[in-house]
Amino acid sequence: MTPLILLPTDIREIDGYVWHGAIDTYLKAVTLVGATPVLLPSLGDTLDLPAILSRVDGVLLTGARSNVHPERFGEAPSEQHEPYDLDRDATTLKLIPLAIEKGVPLLAICRGFQELNVALGGTLVAEAQERPGSLDHRAPTGIPNDDRFKLAHEIDFEADSKLAELVGARCIHVNSVHRQALGELSPRLAVEGRAPDGTIEAVRVKDATAFAIGVQWHPEYWAATDPASGAIFRAFADAARKRAERILPLAAE
Numbered sequence: 001m002t003p004l005i006l007l008p009t010d011i012r013e014i015d016g017y018v019w020h021g022a023i024d025t026y027l028k029a030v031t032l033v034g035a036t037p038v039l040l041p042s043l044g045d046t047l048d049l050p051a052i053l054s055r056v057d058g059v060l061l062t063g064a065r066s067n068v069h070p071e072r073f074g075e076a077p078s079e080q081h082e083p084y085d086l087d088r089d090a091t092t093l094k095l096i097p098l099a100i101e102k103g104v105p106l107l108a109i110c111r112g113f114q115e116l117n118v119a120l121g122g123t124l125v126a127e128a129q130e131r132p133g134s135l136d137h138r139a140p141t142g143i144p145n146d147d148r149f150k151l152a153h154e155i156d157f158e159a160d161s162k163l164a165e166l167v168g169a170r171c172i173h174v175n176s177v178h179r180q181a182l183g184e185l186s187p188r189l190a191v192e193g194r195a196p197d198g199t200i201e202a203v204r205v206k207d208a209t210a211f212a213i214g215v216q217w218h219p220e221y222w223a224a225t226d227p228a229s230g231a232i233f234r235a236f237a238d239a240a241r242k243r244a245e246r247i248l249p250l251a252a253e
Helices: 024-032 049-053 086-101 111-119 162-167 227-252
Strands: 004-008 010-014 017-021 036-040 058-061 106-109 153-157 171-174 189-194 200-205 212-215
Touching: 004 024, 004 086, 004 227, 010 086, 024 036, 024 227, 049 086, 058 086, 058 111, 058 227, 086 106, 086 111, 106 111, 106 227, 111 200, 111 212, 153 200, 162 189, 162 200, 162 212, 162 227, 212 227
Parallel strands: 004 036, 004 058, 058 106, 106 212
Antiparallel strands: 010 017, 153 171, 153 189, 189 200, 200 212
């Protein structure tokens, strides 16, 4: 069974055209675990999201250069929050609660991790490195991506962490390429793991009936070589495959 994984797209303006796209490291990580990526254009209210979710087996919320617009969590916009992608916000912030409600497996990465918290009522911190005692979670610019996405710091999992069971470790090394971080945590989310400075780096949706995990780092980049990264994607694909096996008989009727 090959599950279909839905990836909301980023918006880019190139040569006078509006493009909807996704970074290929996410697409390759999906195919690596035996699933098929399907791109969802970020067209907001024009999309019939319930119908779309009935035809896919998982949702992968990717990272992006853009940030969730602060008005989505009750703050005034500023240069610290830029750049934005309003079309993606209009799509993902409605998609997320619907996917959880319908039991569609969900993996949220980086921007997607932040979208998950905002969609469920949480807030974000614009410049995490400016907090007293915080690590600088940003990556250097102008260097090769293998260096930019190198495993940079540890994550310690909570005592009741489901993610720790999944990866088979209480502590793992992850990469760190983000400016923003979770602020007030959604009441629907449980903390799964933290960075050494206390930054929340992994969460799960407490009331979800299916796989619903968010991580601040980028497991897609090392899914083929890093055991923990690969384990996360395999578990997500397994959950999507189980959904596909359940809904296929219904589709054939």
